[in-house]
Amino acid sequence: xxxxxxxxxxxxxxxxxxxxxxxxxxxxxxxxxxxxxxxxxxxxxxxxxxxxxxxxxxxxxxxxxxxxxxxxxxxxxxxxxxxxxxxxxxxxxxxxxxxxxxxxxxxxxxxxxxxxxxxxxxxxxxxxxxxxxxxxxxxxxxxxxxxxxxxxxxxxxxxxxxxxxxxxxxxxxxxxxxxxxxxxxxxxxxxxxxxxxxxxxxxxxxxxxxxxxxxxxxxxxxxxxxxxxxxxxxxxxxxxxxxxxxxxxxxxxxxxxxxxxxxxxxxxxxxxxxxxxxxxxxxxxxxxxxxxxxxxxxxxxxxxxxxxxxxxxxxxxxxxxxxxxxxxxxxxxxxxxxxxxxxxxxxxxxxxxxxxxxxxxxxxxxxxxxxxxxxxxxxxxxxxxxxxxxxxxxxxxxxxxxxxxxxxxxxxxxxxxxxxxxxxxxxxxxxxxxxxxxxxxxxxxxxxxxxxxxxxxxx
Ligand code: XIL
Numbered sequence: 253x254x255x256x257x258x259x260x261x262x263x264x265x266x267x268x269x270x271x272x273x274x275x276x277x278x279x280x281x282x283x284x285x286x287x288x289x290x291x292x293x294x295x296x297x298x299x300x301x302x303x304x305x306x307x308x309x310x311x312x313x314x315x316x317x318x319x320x321x322x323x324x325x326x327x328x329x330x331x332x333x334x335x336x337x338x339x340x341x342x343x344x345x346x347x348x349x350x351x352x353x354x355x356x357x358x359x360x361x362x363x364x365x366x367x368x369x370x371x372x373x374x375x376x377x378x379x380x381x382x383x384x385x386x387x388x389x390x391x392x393x394x395x396x397x398x399x400x401x402x403x404x405x406x407x408x409x410x411x412x413x414x415x416x417x418x419x420x421x422x423x424x425x426x427x428x429x430x431x432x433x434x435x436x437x438x439x440x441x442x443x444x445x446x447x448x449x450x451x452x453x454x455x456x457x458x459x460x461x462x463x464x465x466x467x468x469x470x471x472x473x474x475x476x477x478x479x480x481x482x483x484x485x486x487x488x489x490x491x492x493x494x495x496x497x498x499x500x501x502x503x504x505x506x507x508x509x510x511x512x513x514x515x516x517x518x519x520x521x522x523x524x525x526x527x528x529x530x531x532x533x534x535x536x537x538x539x540x541x542x543x544x545x546x547x548x549x550x551x552x553x554x555x556x557x558x559x560x561x562x563x564x565x566x567x568x569x570x571x572x573x574x575x576x577x578x579x580x581x582x583x584x585x586x587x588x589x590x591x592x593x594x595x596x597x598x599x600x601x602x603x604x605x606x607x608x609x610x611x612x613x614x615x616x617x618x619x620x621x622x623x624x625x626x627x628x629x630x631x632x633x634x635x636x637x638x639x640x641x642x643x644x645x646x647x648x649x650x651x652x653x654x655x656x657x658x659x660x661x662x663x664x665x666x667x668x669x670x671x672x673x674x675x676x677x678x679x680x681x682x683x684x685x686x687x688x689x690x691x692x693x694x695x696x697x698x699x700x701x702x703x704x705x706x707x708x709x710x711x
Contacts, residue, residue, distance in 0.1 A: 277531070278498045279617045280567065282450075283538040286499055294541050298582045299575070303637060305644035310651060313640065317628075318354040318391070320643055323650035326591055327392065327600030328642075329355025331563065334381045336610055344633045346385070348606055355439075355600055356386035357394045357562070359612070363403035367430050371407050371422070376433045383437055394562075394602070395434055397442035397496065398427050399480050401466045408468050416472045423469060423476070424483045431487025440560065440599070442496040442529055443484045444477055448513070452505050462513040478517065481524045492599075496529030496562050500548075502540035507548050511555075518555050528552050529562035532587060533604065536568045536576050542586035546593050553597030561591060561601040565626035566638070567613055572625050581637035584628070585645045592649040601642075607633055 278286070305311050321328035330353045336345045349356070360366060362379035369375060383393040408414075414422065431441065449455040449464040458464060458471050469476045477495070484493050495514075500507040510528060517525050530548075534540065549559045564587060566580045591598035605611045609631040613624040623631065628639040 277563075277612075277616060278533045280535060280538075280569065281617075282499065283533075283535040283567075286504065287502070287534070287538040287540055291539050291541060294539075295536075295579055298579055298586070301582070303578060303581055303641055303644075304585055304648065305581075305637075305640040308644045308648055311640075311644050311647060313643070315643065315647065317352045317639070317643055317646065320646035320650055321354065321600070323653070324592060324646045325595060325649075325653060326598065326646075327355040327602075328646070329353050329357060329391075329394070329600060329602035330606045331357050331359040331602065331604045332382050332385070332606070333359045333610065334361050334378045336606075337381060337385055345606060345610075348629060348633055350385070350389035350391075353386070353606075354389075354391035355394060355602060356382050356391060357396045357602055358382035359605070360403065362395050362430070363397065364400070364408070364426065365403050365405040368426050369405055372425065374429045374433070376430060379430075379434070383434060387437065392439045393434075393437065394440040394494075394560075395430075395438045395442065395491065396562075397445040398430065398484065399423060399443065399447075399466070399469050399476060400445035402445075404468070413468065413472075419468055420473050420476075420479065423473070423480060427480060427483035428487050431484055431491075434491070435488035436490055438488070438491045440494055440527060441484055441488070441491045442562070443480050443493050444495045446497050447477060447495065448497050448500060448506055448509050450499065450506060453509065462509050478521060478524060481521075485524065492526040492558060493524070494527040494529045494558075494560070494562075495525060496531060498531040498533055498563075500528075501530045501532055501534075502544035503548055504544075511548075511551060514552065514557060515555055518557070522556075525557065527558040527560060527599070529560050531604075532561045532564040532601075534564070534566050534583065536566060536572070536580050536583065539566070539583050542583075542590050545587060546590035549590060549594040549598050553594055557597075558599050559591075559594070559597055560599045561587060563604040564601060565604045565611060565613060565624075567624040567626050569624060570622050572623075577625065577637050580625070581641035584638040585641035588642050588645045589649075592645065603627055607631060609633075 305313070317328045330349060332349055336342065337349070339345060358379050361382055366378055367374060367376050379395075386393050408422070427443075447463050447466055447470070449458075449460070449462060453461040455464050460471070463470060465471060466476075473479065481493050484491075495510075497506070497510060500510045514525060514528060530545070552559050564584070566583050568576050568580050588601050591601050605627050607629040608623060608625045608627050611624065611626050613626050614621060618624065625636075628636055628642060630636050
């Protein structure tokens with residue numbers, strides 16, 4: 253029998269197609285639509301200020317990220333792929349992962365099609381490699397993810413489709429088994445990945461205020477989010493239950509949807525949802541204003557939720573010379589600072605990969621297969637300006653944290669963006685254009701609505 257006639261091969265092909273068609277992130281075009289105009293001013297300002305690692309007098313280039321992050325009180329993580337961890341001819345990958353980071357997430361190995369490739373047949377060994385490797389190195393792991401439109405095996409889409417009740421049972425069983433396998437071993441779990449609508453409410457496809465279609469789960473299972481969160485709590489009560497999404501990092505339509513949805517869920521079922529993941533796939537040419545990112549984290553924190561930056565990379569479309577790499581460094585630094593300025597709310601920052609040699613952006617929306625140089629280490633594991641900037645920001649925060657409170661209040665708070673935001677003079681949204689940044693749902697968000705509708709519709 254030829255390869256193409258093999259049933260297994262055809263199933264795999266179907267699964268690959270389904271995944272390719274539905275796996276999402278924020279494309280270059282969408283990032284431009286979302287942030288391009290609003291961030292031109294921010295990047296002009298960023299270009300005018302120096303890199304912190306060149307000016308911070310106590311900068312120690314030899315400390316590791318994980319050491320500085322621990323001193324600063326957050327985690328610093330990376331998405332890891334088993335193929336790279338196990339590649340004996342590239343020992344720098346494992347070494348860099350273990351030495352520099354203290355949080356790991358499997359890039360693909362804990363997703364649905366890896367962990368339940370055929371119905372009720374669970375294979376968690378590759379997912380375990382990532383979790384165990386980081387735990388053995390003294391770090392922690394996050395689990396990604398249970399319910400998503402991407403990375404689903406073909407068997408989830410039979411014709412005719414499963415009944416809604418059967419689908420719910422399938423999802424609950426998946427969560428019970430995978431969550432149970434890692435109970436007590438992971439600190440955060442992306443229970444739901446990328447559920448939120450990119451359009452202003454209601455989403456015309458689902459008539460839902462907040463959610464976009466997420467086949468096969470939604471709209472088939474109307475309450476799939478609380479039901480999945482409940483299943484996750486039963487499987488592992490200790491891992492913090494997150495919803496993770498892209499394009500909702502700043503103060504815009506989508507982040508307001510996330511905020512309002514979360515507020516409703518927290519009120520209806522206290523303790524069920526515990527965290528919001530801000531993916532942070534951004535672009536040197538289009539990225540969210542860090543002051544808004546800090547403010548978004550703060551308002552989510554006020555709901556009693558944690559937040560994490562879960563998949564950060566900063567695409568630098570060629571030509572990407574020293575100037576653009578310096579801007580990239582500042583973007584990384586600013587996001588880490590936004591996290592640090594929300595202490596007790598923001599748990600850490602995870603980059604979506606370790607080295608530019610292996611980034612998903614080699615393939616995603618990249619027809620000429622160019623190096624987008626999105627990560628902290630270059631293709632030879634050299635430390636980039638972005639690496640040093642993150643290190644400097646962590647070290648500056650560690651120093652502030654160690655400083656006596658009185659000194660901190662007197663000298664440091666006036667200089668931090670988030671402190672100004674939090675201070676009486678900042679007074680919340682008063683200096684932002686009225687309406688657009690409202691945390692309330694309807695009417696005032698027409699500007700963003702227009703912008704979102706021009707963006708490419710979600711697959
Ligand atoms: C990506 C992986 O990096 C790729 O290897 C895979 O082919 C597709 O998925 N948002 C997410 C991640 O939540 O799971 C995605 O990971 C990137 C976008």
